[in-house]
Amino acid sequence: EAGVAQSPRYKIIEKRQSVAFWCNPISGHATLYWYQQILGQGPKLLIQFQNNGVVDDSQLPKDRFSAERLKGVDSTLKIQPAKLEDSAVYLCASSLVADRRYEQYFGPGTRLTVT
Amino acid sequence: GQQVMQIPQYQHVQEGEDFTTYCNSSTTLSNIQWYKQRPGGHPVFLIQLVKSGEVKKQKRLTFQFGEAKKNSSLHITATQTTDVGTYFCAGDGGSNYKLTFGKGTLLTVNP
Numbered sequence: 001e002a003g004v005a006q007s008p009r010y011k012i013i014e015k016r017q018s019v020a021f022w023c024n025p026i027s028g029h030a031t032l033y034w035y036q037q038i039l040g041q042g043p044k045l046l047i048q049f050q051n052n053g054v055v056d057d058s059q060l061p062k063d064r065f066s067a068e069r070l071k072g073v074d075s076t077l078k079i080q081p082a083k084l085e086d087s088a089v090y091l092c093a094s095s096l097v098a099d100r101r102y103e104q105y106f107g108p109g110t111r112l113t114v115t
Numbered sequence: 116g117q118q119v120m121q122i123p124q125y126q127h128v129q130e131g132e133d134f135t136t137y138c139n140s141s142t143t144l145s146n147i148q149w150y151k152q153r154p155g156g157h158p159v160f161l162i163q164l165v166k167s168g169e170v171k172k173q174k175r176l177t178f179q180f181g182e183a184k185k186n187s188s189l190h191i192t193a194t195q196t197t198d199v200g201t202y203f204c205a206g207d208g209g210s211n212y213k214l215t216f217g218k219g220t221l222l223t224v225n226p
Contacts, residue, residue, distance in 0.1 A: 031212060042119075042203050042216030043158065055211045091157060095212065102212050103148060103160035 002026065004107035006092050012113045018080035021110045025073070025094030031055075033104060034067055034077050035091040043091055049075065082114045117142050117208045121217035129225050134191040136220035138204035145209035147180055147187045152219070153200040161189075161202075194224050 005024040013019050025032050030051050035043035046065065048056040051072040060067070064083070069075040079086055089111050093104040118141040128134055138147065146165040150158040162171055164180035164187060171178045177190045187204055201221045205214035 035216075040218075042121075042205075042218045044216070045213060048211065048213060050211075056213050093158075097212055103163060104158075104214065105160070106157040109157050 004092055004094055004105055006090075006107035006110055008110055009108060010111050010113075012115065013082055015084055015114050016081040018078065019082055019112060020079075021077045021090050021092075021112075023075045023077070023092030023107060025075070025092070026096070026105055029094035029096045029105070030072070031095045031097055031102070032069055032075050033093040033095075034075070035093065037089045037091055037109070039088070046077070079112075082112075084114050087112055087114045117206065117215045119204060119206045119215045119217040121204055121220055123220055124218065125221045125223075127223045127225065128194050130196060131193050134194050134198070134222055136189050136202050136204075136222075138187045138189075138206070138217055140185045140206045140208075140215075142185070142208055144184050144206040146207050147184075148205045148207070148214060149178060149187075149189055150203045150205060150216075151200050152203065156200075158203060191222075194222070196224050196226050198222060199224050 007022050032049045034046045037043045046060045047067045049069040052069045067077045089109040091109045093106045095102045095104045120139045148163045149161040152158045162178050168182045169180040175192045179188045201219040203216050203219040205216045
């Protein structure tokens with residue numbers, strides 16, 4: 001079974017530039033999550049999709065971050081304009097909600113450095 | 116909002132010693148999950164606990180969920196160098212399969 005794919009793996013941009021990340025979840029997983037993980041901290045949920053609908057985006061800085069999941073499969077996360085504090089690893093995860101089990105499978109992440 | 120706290124933040128042990136990390140939630144959880152993240156890697160699911168007072172074992176790892184479903188622990192017996200990494204607990208407050216992660220405990224093992 002193929003895992004969660006993410007690209008790019010690394011990105012360096014200057015502040016005020018824009019950047020986009022792509023995620024392809026495990027086939028058949030209806031739920032997709034984007035997390036921000038700052039060095040030394042746990043993953044922080046930015047947005048959660050169920051199929052192509054948003055379930056939770058309460059912690060997404062909507063003035064600069066946006067995400068979409070067209071057709072309920074792939075997803076993109078965009079930052080525009082980037083700030084220095086956006087430097088982090090952006091993790092995509094997916095889960096297959098079945099009964100009461102829904103472990104999340106994480107992709108390798110995109111390490112963003114904003115200079 | 117829901118908060119999940121983990122202690123200790125760091126733990127360094129000699130190979131063969133035991134290790135325990137503790138997780139506490141500000142609210143009652145419907146379930147709790149544990150993940151391991153190796154240095155430079157991504158979180159990998161270890162286990163999910165659902166029932167009050169539940170205890171589950173995976174070889175040298177023992178996971179417990181508190182009676183009040185607000186705390187949990189992970190205990191590793193006789194650590195090995197392969198146990199190195201950050202261990203995260205993640206709590207589900209009961210809405211929409213959303214997890215709140217703790218800050219994690221970084222375990223280092225001296226061979």
